[in-house]
Amino acid sequence: MVRFFKRSRHKPEPLVRELIKVVGINQVLYTAEDLIGYEYDATIERAAPEVVVLPHTTDEISSVVKICRQYNRPIVPRGSGSGLSGGSVPIKGGVVVSLTRMNKILDINIENRYAVLQPGVINLQLQDRLATEGFTYAPDPSSQRICTLGGNVANNSGGPHTLAHGSTVNHILELEVVLPNGDIARLGSRVLDTPGPDIRGLFAGSEGTLGIITEITAQIIPLPQSLKTMLAVFDTVTSASEAVSSIIRRGVIPVALEMLDQEIIKIVEPRIQAGYPLDAGAVLLIEIEGIPDAVDADSELVKAACEASGASEIRVATSSEEREKLWEGRKAAIGAIGAAYPAFYLLDGVVPRTKLPQVMEDVLAVASSYGFKCANMFHAGDGNLHPTLMFDPQNEGVLDRVLECAGEIMRICVDSGGAITGEHGVGLEKTSYMEWIYSQDDLDAMENIREAFGPADVFNPCKILPNGHGCAVGHAAEINIAMGGNQTSADIYI
């Protein structure tokens, strides 16, 4: 006998009904079965929203914000959910505004060198489109295959090419945003200089706490005339770290300068066949671009610097396939760890470049004192580290030790004169580290900025600022521990 399934007779709440009135039934999700898709990002944090709205226009977003204010529900903007700090996880419930359906490239203006984009445009989608015109958009997070431009601005994302071109904030000309009161504002302008303080800049790194970014005018640049990608092989992480400073000292700023250590090479190479020697202690992936003569001259300087630091091999990619392979290994590294280990905890810290050799030694020593394998693939040129601790979550009490170890590693970064996040944002997970690098006055000032836009609990509450600053949620580490153990899905623990 076949039985009919009972239809859910769940009658939508008044909030949901009003939202449906504005954006239409197909743009609002409110059943438990649909909401679970919006309870996560690329971290372990989980919290389901009460409603998800998938708007198509800025006007719709403006109305949605006004309705949410009326019902006193917090709003969490969400791009692709590839964030690595719990930024788009609605820890206080409320309404998630998913921008995935606002994914049109509105205009590409080659003469004035800008592109006008909806916030849900995918980073790589933009680059691919621009490439057909001989142009590019410089910031290239390793997650560029999926992350949205809106998320990039909100997290001020960087990537391998940040070294020469700067992070997202350096490439944004104008933003259209919806503020906490539902007003639509345009910040900055399409020309290079705007008088007065740079309010547009405040949105870079705002992690969805100040408003929803609804349109982005981004600067575009011509593709380089010439490009060289090199792989330098070293016996130790220390000698590779020395080479990094030595390259910069010689006056070369490569567009990218990435390091992969032995542990990560062993994980990546068998899966991706990127061409990294399996017996290397560390490799540097170096890219130089510009006019052909300058590229040739710079690459000689880079070679000399690497050789002086003890490189055992320096290889220049001779075809675009070889170049892509070298990069694929770097960009797919995090995923490859996921294939090799049931769980891992990826940190994001910055240190002064010159301190790299010492910091790397200290980090590896701390990890091994806890008995963890630690893999490193990171933006060495910017001193932006991603030490990654691998572990088995089934082991009793392991999460405590991971977090303790991570804390010690963060301390090393801060003590060396660095900071607690290079590019992944503070989000939910690193709020308590904020006190390590900012004074109470600094934090108060940040809160004042937030409140200048509107009440702190309207957009993405409990993000960025630590306890006591508009939020009563404990440090994410405590949540992690509470969740620990019997997870079926592996996660990136930040």
Add this chain to the structure above:
Amino acid sequence: MKQLNFVGLDVPSTEDLQNCVHCGFCLPSCPTYLATGHELESPRGRLHVIAGIKEGRIDANTKTLQHLDRCLQCRACETACPSAVPYGRIMEDARASIMANRNSIQPRSWFIRSFLLRNILGHQKRLRVAISLGRLYSRSGLQDLIRGPLKKILPMKLVRLENSLPSLRKKPFRKSGSLSSPNIALDKVALLTGCIHGELYPEMHSSTVEVLDYMQIEVVAPVDQVCCGALHIHAGDAEASRKLARQNIEIFESSGASKVLVNAAGCGSAMKEYGRLLRHDEDWRERAEVFSGKVEDILEFVVKHKFDYQLGKVSDVVTLQDACHLAHAQKEKVAPRTILSAIPGLELREMSTPDRCCGSAGIYSIVQPDLSTQVLSAKLEDVLSTDAGTVCTANPGCTLQLEAGLRRESSDMDVRHVIELLAKSVQAGRDKTDM
């Protein structure tokens, strides 16, 4: 009422699920995510649902299962995933372990689907009767009438449904036994002629035989071979496909062929996975592994041999639609391109995303018509923008879907299996030497 849950032999394994790190890299290659922008119509979302059901955090009810149901099982996400998540088998396992519940609590539509598949595809005779009726309809002129003058006055839904039917004018391919026996045979292979394939697209089989004959390969089509079971396994009916798998293994083993060749990518991929399908079956596990090791796609087989010694000219511009189950499941994107590039006079003009599903996906186009149409529309735009004369495929399902789509767009672009073009080139080569 008993709660629906994952039960039985095929419950998705924790090890498989654990590989997913929620990075989202698979999202942009998922046709259903691209069409909807809805996280739960993405691979990451579906894996999250499956893991949640397994952990008991998420109810398996019609609403959650609908998200699993909307998956095309095209496995593009598997190719995109840097973490090697075996998405295809996780989804098959999830569906199978829902269908392992008592009939009375299975989702109604899932139950009906399996019932129909079991009672039609598993039965050659019934299938042939159904197809013969269709053929009668095609040849009677009624089809022309509906596609022509009557189109405007009939209800849209009916016209759309009718449009997805193939035109069945050709004589079916129902041969079995020895299909080709060259004087000096270099190898002997067995061909899967399939349940529905030879009925719909006889020329794919005749071309396959023609090419193999030219390559001096002896071909047999074992009598009594049965449907490969791919559609059953996709629908979650693991038991039915295990039964068919055992039958086929037995029959093909006795053919004495060194290889089992398949010219339908979906069937080939299922047969290459018989080993896993029968992994719990002590008596069959090893036999199934050995059998799966012998299965090859026809295009894969061709490029492993010398095939381009006497090809003639075929003047055409073609574009290639990668069959998902060849490109993503069998990880073979090179062979079809190697073959097309070897044909003199032929220009291969790639579309922008040749490895994105056309929305056919077995019976998907029938059970999820709306999403399938959306996926197809995106595909057609890409196909048509190449301005090619022919779009090549490697699977009858894709052919069916693309033909329907092109008809809808009133395009006269031709749809052909790669092997048909190769056969054409072989003929042209022969004609030239005969002269």
